[in-house]
Amino acid sequence: MFSYAFMQRSFIVGVMLAIIIPMIGIIMINRRTSMIGDALSHASLAGIGFGLIMGINPIWTSLLVCVIASFAIEIIRRQFRDFGDMAVALVMSAGIAIAAILSDFTPGGTNFESFMFGSITTVSKEDVWIVGVIFALVVAVSIYSYNALLYNAINPTMARLAGINTRRVNIVFTFLTAITVAISAKTVGALMITSLMTIPVATSLLISDSYKKTYVRSIILSVIFMVLGITASFYLGVKPGGAIVLIAIGFMLVIGLINYIYNKSNKRNLSK
Numbered sequence: 106m107f108s109y110a111f112m113q114r115s116f117i118v119g120v121m122l123a124i125i126i127p128m129i130g131i132i133m134i135n136r137r138t139s140m141i142g143d144a145l146s147h148a149s150l151a152g153i154g155f156g157l158i159m160g161i162n163p164i165w166t167s168l169l170v171c172v173i174a175s176f177a178i179e180i181i182r183r184q185f186r187d188f189g190d191m192a193v194a195l196v197m198s199a200g201i202a203i204a205a206i207l208s209d210f211t212p213g214g215t216n217f218e219s220f221m222f223g224s225i226t227t228v229s230k231e232d233v234w235i236v237g238v239i240f241a242l243v244v245a246v247s248i249y250s251y252n253a254l255l256y257n258a259i260n261p262t263m264a265r266l267a268g269i270n271t272r273r274v275n276i277v278f279t280f281l282t283a284i285t286v287a288i289s290a291k292t293v294g295a296l297m298i299t300s301l302m303t304i305p306v307a308t309s310l311l312i313s314d315s316y317k318k319t320y321v322r323s324i325i326l327s328v329i330f331m332v333l334g335i336t337a338s339f340y341l342g343v344k345p346g347g348a349i350v351l352i353a354i355g356f357m358l359v360i361g362l363i364n365y366i367y368n369k370s371n372k373r374n375l376s377k
Contacts, residue, residue: 106339114233115225115335115345118292121240122285123301123331126293127323128247129285130302131316132278135258141178143299144193145286148174148200150295152287153220154207163220164235167287174200175283179275223294223346225338236288243281254278255316292335294346304353305330311357311364330356 106112133139152170156163174196181192219227247254256264257274265271289298309323334349341348 106336111226111228112335112339114228114230115292116332117233118228118236119331119335119345120328121236122289122292123327124324125240125243125247125285126289126298126301127305127327128243128320129278129282131306131320131323132254132258133282133302134306135255138193139299139303140190140193141175142282142286142302144178144197144200145171145174145283146290146295146298147197147204149287149290149298150204150221151200151207153290153295154204154211157211158207162229162231162235164232164288164291167290168284170200171283171287172280175279179279220290221294221296221346222344223290223292223297223338223349225292225335225345227291232288232291239284239288243285246277246281250274250277292345293331293349294344297346297350300350300353301327301330304350304357308353308357308360311360326353326356 107116130139130142133142149167149171152167153163155170156166159166178192178196181195185191253264253269253274256267256269257271257278261271264274286295286298289295289301293301305323305327306319308326309319313319313322330349330353333352335345337343337348337352338345
């Protein structure tokens with residue numbers, strides 16, 4: 106499998122993405138804004154469409170569109186504080202509508218489809234470098250701003266009282282979310298990114314009793330899901346995004362069942 110250059114590139118990119126996506130996902134879940142990732146993933150398809158039509162690497166146009174869309178969501182949310190979900194719906198609708206129109210003009214429908222559900226054969230050397238730079242940026246900022254991101258996600262008011270510049274933290278997190286979603290389309294698939302942001306974190310919550318443990322375990326689980334999904338994609342000839350998500354859901358169901366049985370057994374022992 107690793108004798109193929111495209112598989113080497115896919116695994117390198119896949120592991121990097123598997124590390125940074127849960128770093129963003131755990132904050133989004135704590136902020137109760139996980140659907141923003143879904144809106145940005147749909148917006149990224151519009152950027153991909155522009156890139157394919159213009160004949161340039163779609164990652165660049167996807168990055169630009171995702172950054173614009175992410176800040177548009179934040180601006181709309183501030184203008185309509187009582188209707189925060191509306192911003193997500195508006196951006197998602199606009200993104201998918203533009204992508205639908207652009208798909209009719211892209212040179213090859215299958216090319217566009219590979220970005221929707223991921224592909225292990227389309228990852229280029231340039232993509233590896235782009236993902237590598239963004240990976241280093243997201244990891245560095247996430248670790249450096251670990252406490253600020255955590256406090257701001259859990260309780261923005263307390264974060265402000267603690268002296269944290271919540272506005273700056275929100276801007277940084279919005280930017281990191283946008284670029285993470287934008288670079289994930291080729292390997293994971295634009296329509297599957299939100300699943301990889303939430304499922305590893307949800308699975309980790311079942312077996313963790315602290316934020317730090319959830320943070321670390323969600324990354325470990327994400328890497329496992331990614332490696333197994335890409336391997337399944339190669340040997341079974343299926344889309345990597347679908348394989349990754351199904352494996353992740355399977356793991357979550359098994360861990361959830363084991364956790365349920367374990368807790369029920371403990372309750373019985375305590376009652377005796």
